[in-house]
Amino acid sequence: MNTLIQKLFAFLKRDFLEEASYKFSFVTSFVGIFLSSATFFFISKLISPNSDSVLDPYGGDYFSFVIIGIAFSGLLAMFQERLPAVIRQAQITGTLEAILVSRTSIPVILFGSSLYYFLFSVVSTVFHLVLAVIVFGMQVEQINWLGALATFFLTAVCFLSIGILSACFILVYKKGNPFSWIYGSVSGLLGGVFFPIKVLPGWIKWISYLLPITYSLEGLRKSIITSSSFSEILPSILALSVFAGIFFPLSLYTFRLALKKAKKDGTLTHY
């Protein structure tokens, strides 16, 4: 256990030292969060609350609705883009071989490689929310912490699995990652990031129900904005548990297969 923690900490330290060495990029990522929050704050001024609005289940305020959407969809983007990017960079530089020849298991390599970006993403999400509350006056009543944390944990497992599946494509095909397209574009459009999925036509709505982000955002919005009880959030948590239960083992198994194929083809360091 101690060795496992030390290995994970080593990944965390490596990525922190690397990222912190690019000081300008470190600072601009937080400036970007401020700018996007401000943009949606002013857009939300155009959307006046009215009765019987599709935003009613989320407290009726568009700004609160969209901030949760963009803050947590950043987590998906992080897993989906950073993990494959880390694997690809390791392929290009040759560090992947050096890591694989070490006595570290595949799950630890994958989890360790995404740990820093996950924590950075959590910090960014919290920064997003704090900024929204303090600077832009987002209304937060009583947060259902248990519901929020359970939803967040399952969301992270689902998104990590999607990131691992994306990394499999990079390992074998080097470029052209369909998961990035499916979950990046489709989740942004149909996952309820910018608008409630209720406004979508019925024939397309069913796609939304196949996306984990739909349930993540639903659960998080209800936990944070409307202080819903745990039983009200339970359907989202159950749906996310099913996704996590399928995706996580599947992604680890697929990564093993992808790694085996790359080792068989001798293409671990090809790019």
Added chain:
Amino acid sequence: MKAIQIEKLKKVYPVVKGYRELLFHPFRRKGITALRGIDLEVEPSQCFCLMGPNGAGKTTLIKILSTLVLPDEGNVIINGHDLKINTDEVKKHIGFALSEERSFYWRLTGLQNLDFFAALNGIPLSHRREKIQEVLNLVGLENAAERRFNTYSTGMRQMMAIARALLTDPDILFVDEPTRSLDPVAAQNIRNFLRKDMVENHKKTVFWATHDLSEAQEFAHTIAVIAQGQIRDKGSVSDLTEQGKISLQKVYKKAVEES
């Protein structure tokens, strides 16, 4: 017990198809044969040179032995452990110094790089600093440890790759063309280090891939010539050259031309 035992090792790499072939013959399998049934034994505490021209199969063989490439057929036993069955156990006995010195994090210092790889190899935090200092002293980089890796010379990077391979104190060290693109002094330092420090003083087995004849002649206990994925000749320098009656260059040339 032999350090390395290889039996009938074969490896065929699939060929990447072009669009036309992908369209008209999507299921046709084509491959490039890298190893054609290698049989080889390496004694412990030896400097073993695998010599061969470019594309002979040296790197493929070293990568299979280092668990980075899977063979198609054949058996490999390393220090009594089957490579296919007991990969994790094999990893405890081997160190691999990649010829690709880019396999480090360039914006981190030498010390930070070694600290990362030491952690991945399960070296506990309490011993890590001491172990890193030990390998840095061995390769002579103790004064450059706090410098960023991108400020190192090619020779220093190569030494750092060897230092990383030594972190786990392996019995067998695989080095793939370690003196490639080095100046003569740096190359000689690495040769001396591998033969004198590693083999003679620390009793390690060094499995050294090279295409430099003079390097092999001067430093190897045993030489194997590989060409077209097959071992063409093997023996000590004096056996191969018939106690110096013929030059190693002739032996090498004959072995390569026969393949």
